[in-house]
Amino acid sequence: MAKLSTDIPDLVKAFGPTLSRVPPGGWADTREDDKLVKTHCCFCGQQCGIQLRVRSNKIVGFEPWEDFPFNRGKLCPKGIKRYMQDEHPDRLTSPLERVDGLGFVPVGWDAALDRVVSEIKRIQGKYGKDSFAVLTGASMTNEKAYLMGKFARVALQTANIDYNGRLCMVSAGTASKKVFGIDRSGNPWSDIVAADVILVAGANIAECAPITTDYIWRARDRGAKLIVIDPRMTPIARNADLFIPVRPGGDIGVFNGMLHIMIKRGWIDQEYIAKNTIGFEDVARTVEKYTPEYSAKVAGVPASMIVRAAELFGPAKTSFVMHARGIEHHSKGVENCIAMMSLALASGRLGREGCGYAMITGQGNGQGAREQGGKCDQLPGNRKIDDPEARKYIAGVWDVPEESIPGKGLSAIPLVEAIHAGKIKGLISICFNPVVSLPDANFTREALGKLEFYTNIDFFLSETAQHADIVLPGSLMEEDEGTTTNVEGRVIRHRKVVSPPQGAWEDWKIVCELARRLGKGDKFSYAGPREIFDELRVASKGSVSDYYGMTWDRIEENNGLFWPCPTSDHPGTPRLYEDGKFGHPDGKAHFIPVEWRPSVEMPDEDYPVILTTGRVVSQFLSGTQTRRIGALIDQIAEPFCEMHPQLATKLGVVDDDYVKVESRRGHVVVHAKVVKTIRPDTVFVPYHWPHDRSANNMTIRALDPQSEIPEFKICAVRVMKTERPTDPIAELEVQAGGIR
Amino acid sequence: MIKEDFFIDYSRCIGCEACVQACGECDTHRGVSMIHLETIERRDSVQTAPQICMHCEDPICAQVCPADAIKKTPDGVVQSSLKPRCIGCSNCVMSCPFGVPKYQIDIDQMMKCDMCYDRTSVGKKPMCATVCPSGALTFTTMQEIQRTRQGVPVNEWKFGAEVVHTKVYVMVPPEVTHVDIGLIQIQTTAAALPSDPYDVALMLEN
Numbered sequence: 001m002a003k004l005s006t007d008i009p010d011l012v013k014a015f016g017p018t019l020s021r022v023p024p025g026g027w028a029d030t031r032e033d034d035k036l037v038k039t040h041c042c043f044c045g046q047q048c049g050i051q052l053r054v055r056s057n058k059i060v061g062f063e064p065w066e067d068f069p070f071n072r073g074k075l076c077p078k079g080i081k082r083y084m085q086d087e088h089p090d091r092l093t094s095p096l097e098r099v100d101g102l103g104f105v106p107v108g109w110d111a112a113l114d115r116v117v118s119e120i121k122r123i124q125g126k127y128g129k130d131s132f133a134v135l136t137g138a139s140m141t142n143e144k145a146y147l148m149g150k151f152a153r154v155a156l157q158t159a160n161i162d163y164n165g166r167l168c169m170v171s172a173g174t175a176s177k178k179v180f181g182i183d184r185s186g187n188p189w190s191d192i193v194a195a196d197v198i199l200v201a202g203a204n205i206a207e208c209a210p211i212t213t214d215y216i217w218r219a220r221d222r223g224a225k226l227i228v229i230d231p232r233m234t235p236i237a238r239n240a241d242l243f244i245p246v247r248p249g250g251d252i253g254v255f256n257g258m259l260h261i262m263i264k265r266g267w268i269d270q271e272y273i274a275k276n277t278i279g280f281e282d283v284a285r286t287v288e289k290y291t292p293e294y295s296a297k298v299a300g301v302p303a304s305m306i307v308r309a310a311e312l313f314g315p316a317k318t319s320f321v322m323h324a325r326g327i328e329h330h331s332k333g334v335e336n337c338i339a340m341m342s343l344a345l346a347s348g349r350l351g352r353e354g355c356g357y358a359m360i361t362g363q364g365n366g367q368g369a370r371e372q373g374g375k376c377d378q379l380p381g382n383r384k385i386d387d388p389e390a391r392k393y394i395a396g397v398w399d400v401p402e403e404s405i406p407g408k409g410l411s412a413i414p415l416v417e418a419i420h421a422g423k424i425k426g427l428i429s430i431c432f433n434p435v436v437s438l439p440d441a442n443f444t445r446e447a448l449g450k451l452e453f454y455t456n457i458d459f460f461l462s463e464t465a466q467h468a469d470i471v472l473p474g475s476l477m478e479e480d481e482g483t484t485t486n487v488e489g490r491v492i493r494h495r496k497v498v499s500p501p502q503g504a505w506e507d508w509k510i511v512c513e514l515a516r517r518l519g520k521g522d523k524f525s526y527a528g529p530r531e532i533f534d535e536l537r538v539a540s541k542g543s544v545s546d547y548y549g550m551t552w553d554r555i556e557e558n559n560g561l562f563w564p565c566p567t568s569d570h571p572g573t574p575r576l577y578e579d580g581k582f583g584h585p586d587g588k589a590h591f592i593p594v595e596w597r598p599s600v601e602m603p604d605e606d607y608p609v610i611l612t613t614g615r616v617v618s619q620f621l622s623g624t625q626t627r628r629i630g631a632l633i634d635q636i637a638e639p640f641c642e643m644h645p646q647l648a649t650k651l652g653v654v655d656d657d658y659v660k661v662e663s664r665r666g667h668v669v670v671h672a673k674v675v676k677t678i679r680p681d682t683v684f685v686p687y688h689w690p691h692d693r694s695a696n697n698m699t700i701r702a703l704d705p706q707s708e709i710p711e712f713k714i715c716a717v718r719v720m721k722t723e724r725p726t727d728p729i730a731e732l733e734v735q736a737g738g739i740r
Numbered sequence: 741m742i743k744e745d746f747f748i749d750y751s752r753c754i755g756c757e758a759c760v761q762a763c764g765e766c767d768t769h770r771g772v773s774m775i776h777l778e779t780i781e782r783r784d785s786v787q788t789a790p791q792i793c794m795h796c797e798d799p800i801c802a803q804v805c806p807a808d809a810i811k812k813t814p815d816g817v818v819q820s821s822l823k824p825r826c827i828g829c830s831n832c833v834m835s836c837p838f839g840v841p842k843y844q845i846d847i848d849q850m851m852k853c854d855m856c857y858d859r860t861s862v863g864k865k866p867m868c869a870t871v872c873p874s875g876a877l878t879f880t881t882m883q884e885i886q887r888t889r890q891g892v893p894v895n896e897w898k899f900g901a902e903v904v905h906t907k908v909y910v911m912v913p914p915e916v917t918h919v920d921i922g923l924i925q926i927q928t929t930a931a932a933l934p935s936d937p938y939d940v941a942l943m944l945e946n
Contacts, residue, residue: 027771061765064870075871077761206754210873217752217875221889233938235754235786245940301944617756631764635757645783646941655783675783676939 003449004466006103008691009728012736014103015461016090017623019735021630024058024087031055038065039495040484041079042139042477043620045361046071046211047486048079049559052478052497059086059478059498069559070189070486076210077618077635084629085476086498090460092473093503104461104471109505112470116428117517119453119469120156123426129406133160133415133424137431138168138369139621140507141482141494142547143532145365146380146539147511147524148430149373152406154398154523155515159409160424163374164432164621166412169366170375170707171333172323172359178334179341179590180357180576181583182544183382184367184489187320187356188562188574193218194354195320197225197313201251201340202326202713206235207617209324209360209487219320225312229254230326231612232642232684233677242308245679247300248612248714251327252596255339257295257306258313259346260287267314269348276348276580279591283342286593298596300679318354319347325362325614329712333704335594345589351577361487363621364477368485371545372536376409380536381543397539398523411708413438413701420447428514430457430474430507435464436622436690439699439710442666457510462624463690473504480506482529483555488574490560491550508532541566544583599714600702603681607663607716609647610682613695614713619688627688627735638734639689640673641719644680648672653721658739660722661685663715666697669725669739683719687712691737692729742815742860744879746869747893748790749911753876755779755788759868766856766867772844774820774853775868785938790877792868793818793840793853794897795907801832801841801852809850816907817857821850837899837921855907885911894918 004011025031033053041048049068053061062083066073095112096104107115124132134156136148145163152161173183180186192198192215205212213236220226220239228237229244229251237243246254262268263284273280296303313319321344327336341357349355361367373380380397383390385408395402410418416438418424438444448454448467456468459476478497485491500506505513508529515524526532530552541548546564554568555561561572582589603610618635620626627633641659643651653659655674660667661683670685670693678684687695700715724730725739732738757777764773780787799818802810809825810832812818821832821841828848832841841852856866860879864870869879878885885893893909896918910919936942 022771030767061770064867066870071873073865073870074873075758075762076756076873077758080758080761080765080871206756206874210754210756210758213752213754213874218888223890233786233940235756235788238786238938239751243943245943617754631761635761644941673782676936676941677786678940679944680941 005098005100007728008466009732011103011461011466012732017460017628017735018090019630019633020084020088020628023060023083025055025060029060033060036063037495037497039478039497040492041075042082042364043078044209045363045366045487046209047364047484047492048075048211050075050079052083054497057498059083070488070490071211074211074214077632078620078626081629081631084631085625086478088460088628090628091501091504092459092461092471093501095473096471098469112472113513113517116455116470116514119426120518123452124156127425129157130159130409131424132156132158132426133419134158135412135415135427135429135432135434136161136163136374138163138165138363138366138374140365140369140431141480141484141529142365142368142372142491142536143482143529144507145369145374146372146536147508147532149380150398150523151511151515154400155518155520157404157406159406160376160415160418161374161409162376162412162415163369164412164437165363165366165370165374166708167437167710168325168362169359169370171328171704171709172337173370174707175334175337175341176359178592179338179345181589182576183370184545184563184576185358185487186350186576187358188488188490189215191354191356191575192216192320193222195219195224195318196354197227197316197319199227199313199319199321199343200236201229201323202328203322203324203360204230204234204326204614205360208362208615210617212360227309227312231679231682242305242312244299244301244305244309247679248610248682249330249599250299251336252332252339252594253290253295253298254301254306254309255343256287256290256596257292257299258310259283259343260290260295261292261307261310262314262346263287265310265314267310268346272348272580273346276582277345277589277591278586280346282593283591286595313343313347318352319344319349320354320356320358322358322360324360326713329709330714331600331702331704331711332597333709334706338592339594342591345591351575351580356575358487365484367487367489368483368491371485371540376411380539381541382545383543394539397535400523413703413708413710416444416447419451422450425452427451427454428457429464433462433464433622433624435467436687436694436696439696439712440665440701441694441696443701457507458624459504460624460628462622472510474507474510475500475504480508480529483533483552485563486560489562491547491555491563492560493552493555600711601700601715603716607718609717609719611661611663611698611715611717612682612684612713613687613699614684615688616686619686621688623688623690633735638670638739639668639686639693639695640671642673642675642678642684643719644678645674645676646680647683648674651719651721658722658724659719661698661717661719663698663700663717665700668693668695668697669722683717689737692725693737693739744865744881746792746855746866746908747878747880747885747911748792748908749876749878749889749891750789751891751911752874753788753790754874755786756873758871758873759790759877762867762871763853766858768858769851772851774851784936790868791838791840792877792908793855794838795855797905797907800835800837804831804835806831813857817855819854819857820852823849826850837897837904892916897921
């Protein structure tokens with residue numbers, strides 16, 4: 001069914017999001033803690049070390065963990081308040097069954113699991129194996145990411161599994177594989193501090209990766225120059241030596257223009273290029289036409305800015321290049337990344353202290369989850385699913401016939417399109433809230449309505465779980481254990497802090513039990529996540545992301561280990577590409593020429609304004625967790641539409657007015673935030689909120705042909721002043737999609 | 741004695757409010773933050789500034805307290821009001837040039853940042869300076885700050901004719917010797933900067 005069983009306000013009343021404001025026992029409870037557990041934040045790819053305070057199997061607070069080397073006790077507000085998701089009134093503690101007109105009623109585990117298994121069998125029996133799909137997530141441990149990949153291919157034998165990293169790291173990963181031959185940031189973060197120039201493109205570091213700020217500021221105190229490329233003046237851009245307010249989608253103009261000047265002025269490392277790379281001549285030919293004037297037209301900024309960027313970056317002795325979703329969420333996301341990588345490569349400044357390249361991972365385990373088999377085209381160890389050798393090896397690890405492992409399935413957006421088209425009839429999802437996070441949200445809602453059966457594993461009833469037939473209550477990060485791989489490629493240990501509340505199960509137990517009931521119990525007979533990790537190590541052995549030499553104990557003793565780590569005496573590999581050795585079979589980096597092309601939907605007469613979307617510091621992704629924490633909602637309560645005073649004047653809008661932002665696909669009504677820190681041709685709406693406040697009502701379902709990442713960062717909208725809406729959704733609390 | 745000093749570097753602040761959120765988690769006043777974040781003028785800029793207690797050498801809040809409820813430790817930390825003494829008159833709230841003390845209506849008492857005396861007196865850093873992800877709030881030695889930062893620490897403030905010395909330092913450009921509230925924006929910086937330094941539209945016109 002997967003249509004909503006009752007009205008949204010009724011579902012919100014029963015399942016939240018409501019705000020947690022007080023720790024268990026209240027603020028005044030001064031009893032001693034039972035223990036202090038060293039673990040990591042469950043949110044972004046920085047994976048900061050944190051200690052959680054425990055009293056009577058309840059998490060009652062946090063304490064900084066100053067000895068953990070990555071963040072040295074530093075945290076952002078999300079990390080500080082994350083413990084407020086524990087002991088939460090919205091927490092699911094029983095399986096739920098959808099009852100039309102009523103919402104959800106609790107059912108026993110046996111009945112719920114039986115129903116899920118019988119629906120899987122029915123749908124796969126009637127429509128074929130691939131008609132049942134899996135959507136998984138990148139905010140889970142490596143162990144769970146591995147388990148979901150194996151569950152899809154061994155227990156369900158469906159090709160159709162993909163993950164929400166499709167909205168995050170796939171452009172960067174694809175580009176990095178093509179250029180460097182390895183999908184990982186090249187350097188440990190300590191190399192940022194030693195760089196003389198830092199080039200940041202499309203990364204709102206202050207809000208989305210706050211801990212990285214200190215690394216950049218430490219470099220600047222050494223005298224480093226900072227260049228920031230972004231359509232909005234973000235907090236780190238405010239003090240940059242050079243801020244380039246690029247037009248959304250114009251990044252290649254800046255990168256190719258910089259390289260053009262670097263070649264002309266001799267600021268490239270000919271010797272490095274000759275020795276360690278191939279394809280430079282093609283790139284040089286391509287950027288020939290990217291004169292400052294031409295580049296400026298493409299980028300939508302004055303030519304002098306591009307010249308200045310080349311002057312700062314070109315002759316530097318050391319440099320660090322970083323990017324994030326701002327250049328990756330495009331129908332040319334991979335090409336944007338490639339163009340930026342060419343700058344690092346042409347400068348020859350890679351693989352040394354203070355010389356490097358990094359993609360800033362967004363999701364908690366954005367790096368690890370994509371290596372372990374949650375992607376539609378990969379088997380564990382970053383192995384290609386259509387590579388006969390890889391299939392043979394993994395079939396051996398899994399003890400299944402090679403031919404039983406399905407081939408490449410659909411990526412997230414085509415998968416939802418196949419649901420919409422009636423080709424996929426059943427879905428199981430975990431750690432993914434596509435109703436909020438996918439582009440063109442009205443289409444996603446329609447698609448879910450066409451499923452014959454949908455089951456969702458989650459700890460809270462997310463906006464997507466509201467569509468489920470059966471909801472299985474799973475576990476929070478701190479209720480289970482395992483590892484994640486942070487933004488640097490450092491594999492770290494998440495400890496179990498408390499047990500799941502009675503009625504909820506650890507996710508891995510749910511998945512293994514489903515597999516058992518599907519008749520594949522012998523392939524999923526793990527005693528716990530440690531055994532899953534031990535199998536994952538073997539599955540990754542000999543691959544580019546080799547974890548074989550790691551054990552949980554070694555990871556703990558070393559405050560994390562960087563892959564590749566092939567043997568138990570191997571120290572791990574914090575820095576890639578030392579001595580100019582790259583991941584391609586020829587050992588060289590591959591220059592790839594890229595040309596700028598327009599985005600899929602450019603502004604026109606009817607929809608004259610560019611919409612770009614992104615995040616705010618106090619919320620994380622689709623907000624399933626952070627929209628339930630009072631202190632974080634107090635900080636930024638609801639989405640808004642940032643616009644320049646010039647545009648506001650044209651529209652007759654003043655600060656705090658209600659505005660309707662509308663694309664060809666949908667709209668939101670939010671408050672206007674009139675600021676001079678954004679381009680006058682662009683508006684910005686953050687995307688963490690649901691329903692009528694969802695920025696993804698407007699975004700376009702256009703994909704990068706290589707990475708299949710959606711083009712979140714540019715679509716065409718019109719903006720107009722309006723009145724406060726008074727419908728039932730608008731009357732909800734702000735965290736549930738209401739408006740004040 | 742506490743060996744470290746407290747340094748604020750406004751140029752590093754990213755406005756994330758980790759300091760404010762973490763302050764509200766401190767055991768002596770859990771649930772209530774003693775510090776706040778100033779958003780300077782969001783329309784014009786993303787500049788923000790954390791405001792902790794500056795711990796004046798000669799604290800005006802204590803001087804104006806009719807109940808003698810605000811005490812300074814030998815370390816120079818100006819503490820929250822003492823419960824039996826504070827009469828909730830809010831003289832301190834109105835007199836503080838930094839806007840730090842807050843009258844808490846539910847307990848009829850003034851409370852303020854005491855530089856996490858419970859933490860600093862046992863060798864830990866204040867909570868806000870421990871978590872601050874940008875280093876805008878830093879608790880370290882004078883020697884270390886001079887070794888690692890380009891700015892220089894000053895702790896002299898001029899509010900018109902009034903000179904105030906504080907225990908907490910702020911980082912300023914090397915040529916600056918004190919913070920002159922009367923001169924900020926009017927003479928020192930205005931001439932050197934374009935009229936609207938953070939207006940993206942103006943940047944695009946150049």
